[in-house]
Amino acid sequence: MTDVTNPNDFENLRGTERTDIKGWGIDADPENDPTYPMKERTNEEHKGYTWERPAQQQEEQEILRSVERPNLTAVFGTSTPPSGLSGIIRRMAFKYSESSYGRWLPLMLADRIGVVEGIVQDLAHGKIPNIIAERGWQAEWKYNRKAVLKKAAAAAIITTAAIAILMPRKKKKLRLF
């Protein structure tokens, strides 16, 4: 399908005041500053990193820090510190700047390895991950049952066909006489 147009296709569909809409125009700002979103410019950054910093949160676990800043921020999250093979990869990734693929692609790899590590950790703690529950497939059954049944039927047909094709067939006995 092409996108060819005719001159008659063009029209100027513009709206006007919408007094039927509660609050129409109440925040209109004819002087909306083109430098927005910096609404309250102070140029304080000209002085550099000199502001009075908030109290520093204690580093009680390993926190990876961007090479683009000199210190840890005053507060930081303490969820899931780096560990295992994924942690080794994350530490390597953080040696690169935020503008480098050397940082982000290894982090994606580490995330995928972390998934496997998570399953191993579950098993080590005697927990078998309930993948069906974790993927929320109960909701699929509840709200999209027809599609689930269709997929199940299609899978059954394909499986049956595959088994039928791949199963070794009995060789016919050769008749010698």
Add this chain to the structure above:
Amino acid sequence: MLAMNFRGPFRVRPDYNKPYPEIKHPNDVIVRVTRTCICGSDLHLYHGLVPDTRVGQTFGHEFTGIVEETGPSVEKVKTGDHILVPFNIACGTCVFCKQGLYGNCHESNPEATALGGIFGYSHTAGGYDGGQAEYARVPYADVSPTIIPDWMDIDDAVMLTDVVPTGYQAAEMGGIQKGDTVFIFGAGPIGIMAAKCSWLFGAGRVVVIDELDYRLEFAQKYAQCEVQNFRSLGDPVVFAKKTTDSLGPDVCIDAVGSEASGNISETLLGRKLLLQGGSTTALHWAINSVKKGGIVSIVGVYGPIDSLVPIGNVVNKGITIRANQASVKRLLPRLIEHIRTGVLNPKEMITHRLPLEEIAEGYHMFSKKLDNIIKPVLIPPHARA
């Protein structure tokens, strides 16, 4: 305590043994969560698109809660206060916070300088556990967290933590002038709210474009705007030109971000192979649709690596691009007033209220767009009594 636990792409579970959060900084508080949402941007994490999303983390950057414990320097809130917690973690003292850029705080995310700290949004956003839990740690309690007014419904309050300010700022960044035509790509909660708020700035015509009819119907009703399904529209850019006498809309808003559909190569590169920071289809349409000298406002979330965009057209058309994470604290006073006067009714966007224990079903429903879902809210057990 009970908390959402990320196990990998498309896998989350309720964890009943997550340790109770601790005060880690003098200005921290611990809140007992009363409402927490799943955000469209949580789906980027859920789908495995955001680097440094670690197994075991708890997501959730939209939540309200009752203060249970306070750090020694906290003055603004006290135990028992019911607060709404803006999604961005802001110190209030760095040069960026002081200039109203509370979404760009320099003292809340050691792991990336491009992004301020965000609750439950991977280690790229600071490594904080989020609010999809019974309890959550809230740093800088004297800065952004706000006591919920007595008259306000909690469901309205939780929508003020992200959806309303992000939608409002999308329209505000558009620099909409009276009579302007505004095209919004994406009919998720943010796109719908951006449409609603565009009227407040005096838009003359608001058009929302998406591929899901149920969402478009909701947008049309809720935001009183025009809607178009790009699946039946052909090229949305040509449609935009046809209905603006070939000139283009005055303002275009990208409210989709990295998971845009509508272009096979973008989907392949950005969503399947992860070779760019997401699919930029919506941004393409916004840039190519908007008038010469117009404004493109971006609130859709993209990954940190490079993304293909038609930058030549940005130059040739003299487009201004405005983009940012919403500065929730800056916008809250105005938005609370809009809710008080009935100009905005954000809780009407909530279509599903689920127990926190059903977190996996909630994510799956939202991801697959089941049961005409627009906005899901999770309610922890103690808040259901």
